[in-house]
Amino acid sequence: MAELRQVVNEVFLRARGGALYLSLDGVPLVPAHFGKAPVRKVEGGYVAERGLRAAEDELERRISSQKNRRFLELPKETLAALFQPFGEGAEPCQICGYLGPTEEDEEGIRWCPSCQSFRALGRDLRRAKFLRLSWCEPRSLPSHPSWKDVFLRFGFHVQVGEDLWPPDKGLSLVYWLGENSAFSARTSEEATARKFLVNVVATWRQGETPPRGYESEHVVEGEIKHFGILAAQAEGAPYLGILRMDMDNLGRLFRDGFLRKVGDELLDYGTFSRKHSLSTLLSVFFEGWVGERARKHAEKQERVYAVYSGGDDLFFVGSWDAVLALAYSVRDDFRKFSGREDLGISAGFLLVHDKYPLYLAATEAGELLESAKKGREKLVEAPSQDSWAFPRKDAICLLGRVVFWEDFPEVKRWKERLVQAVKEEAAARRVLFVLQEVWEKYQKEREQRGEWGPWLWRITYWLSRQREVARKAGRDESLYRDLLEKLSGKNFAQNAGALSLAARWAELETRETQGGER
Incomplete structure (x- = not known):
């Protein structure tokens, strides 16, 4: 096993410059490992002195040790190369960051040979x-x-x-x-x-025309759309959406999800077959159903790429509004699939321009994903002895703000209402900026002033005036009336954050500038 690990990591080091590493080890099992073994609670989790859990703990320690000393198994001559200058003084690949020879495509994006080969693979996989x-x-x-x-x-x-x-x-x-x-x-x-494969690539359909700004684009049915097209096809602001999602508490689910209290003892029923069944079901969802869901979203127009979906996580790129809609659908489907409130799925969502390096966007979206997972610390209480409490996460970091998924429909509902108001009356667009401005002022000054400050009477006065103007003009005043109710007095602190986020979302979706450019 050690020899295999050395061979694989030598190849990875040469091929990807240390970006990939394989940790590989094993623990011998004996019949005693398969007997029932009591588990005791310690700080940070549960441990067992014998049984499969003890063997898994030992294997985890060995794997962690390897990860902390990556490439240590390689010969000294090979390791010495890690500390030598590398690359060829060229501009890095804008996809993966590789420092070596790159070629610039027709969009001005630099690709290394490896990423070019993956690009060709993407074309092949499409069909x-x-x-x-x-x-x-x-x-x-x-x-x-x-x-x-x-x-x-x-x-x-x-x-x-x-x-x-x-x-x-x-x-x-x-x-x-x-x-x-x-x-x-x-x-x-x-x-x-x-084999399940989330094989989702945005291509041109028959009769589809190029978006504004790309009228001269040569459209060939079945050809893959580049990022510039996807950004231009977004609703409102021409951005790409970068989405990374990851199941919450998966490690703890495999480790502690099979614990059951029997009499005075806590036993671990996590057999190989049970854990394999759980792993298979997760593969069915992330490698099977996620692709189906993405294809359902593309029934009218293909605007999303699947970079990866498998195991317990996924990575999608596409028109920002399409990617965001997909994120909520995946979360909603996963909740129905798992049937458990404590098994959530969190997301990091990032807006970027079409020329932004994908490897940087992936890293930043990953950081947003971690922010979403840390958005709340409360525990979901176990409803019975057959269900164990996991820290609830189940959130999305959207436009720089952490939103719990159960609050997302309300934010979306207000976004749609604000968008409709802007479409019906151009002057209503001002409310989008006012909602964001008062929230920013509240965030900056509440530590000094407390929950009550000038932002309260400013928003109350402004909304009251707009309501009066709408009433005198014979227009619908319900938007201003309902916003007043949501933001008056003690309701402000509870609702202003969600409303400002809905306003920012609506602003992006309705963005238009003079000259036909967005």
Whole structure:
């Protein structure tokens, strides 16, 4: 096992410059590990002196030790290269940050050879129905390896496509990726299996026209849309949305989710089969259903890319409004799928321009995801001895603010109401900025002034005047009336944050400037 880890990490170091590392170890099991073993509570969790839980604890310690000393298993000569100058003095790849040779595409974005190969793979996967892994003799790595070169180094030749006929004459495994297509009749002895794949790529549809600002774009049905198109196709402000979502408390679920009280003892019923079943169900959701949900959102227009979805997390890029709508649908579906209030899924959502480096956006969205997970600290009480309390997270960091998912529908409802008001009356757009301004003033001054300050009478006075103007003009005054009710007196602190966020969201969705540019 140590030899395998060394070989793999040598390849990863050469191929990705230390960005990837494999931690690999094992713990021998004996029959005693499979017996019932009591668990005791300690600070920070539960421990067992024997049983599978004790073996898992030991394995976790070994893996953590490896992660804290990455690449230590490599020869000294190889490790020395980590501390030498690297790269070629060129501009970094704008996708992954690689310091080496890059090529600039027609949009001015720099791609390294590896990212170019992944880009080509994305095009192939768009129409792929099959994935074939064929065993072959390991080959050496070239100086700037592609993803295919890495697999060839390990002795695998990988093919993706719509048709993998004729079959490979050697030892191979074919995964069936198509949802509605079946294997054609063949006499091949290749092993076959079904594999879920969130294969969502935004492409041009028949009859679709380029968005404003890209009228000269050559549209070819089935071709992949670039980020500039997706940003331009967004509702309102021309931004991309970067979405990262991650299931909450998954580690604790696998570790403590099978604890049951039997008499005076606390026992761990987390067998291999039970944990495998849980893992399989999560794969069905993140690798199967998430793709279906994304495709349902693309019924009218394809505006979202799936960068990754599997395990317990996902990463999507696309028109910001489409990505945000997808985020809530995924969360809502996951709640129905799990059937448990303490098994949430948190999200980090970031707005960027289409030229913004994707690797930086991914990092920043990950930081927002962590902010969402730390948004609240309260525990969900266990309703019975068969359910254990996990720290509730279940939130999204949206436009720089943490919103609990149960509050999201109300924010969305107010956003839609504000958008409708702006569409019906251009002058109503001013309310979007006033709501944001009073919230910012409240945030800056409340520590010194307390909960009551000039922001209260300012917003009350302004809304009252607008209500009176609307009434005299014979227009609907209900928006101003309801906002007054939400923001008057003691209601201000409770509602102003959500309303200012709804206003910011509505501002983005209704943004228009002179000259036809957004």
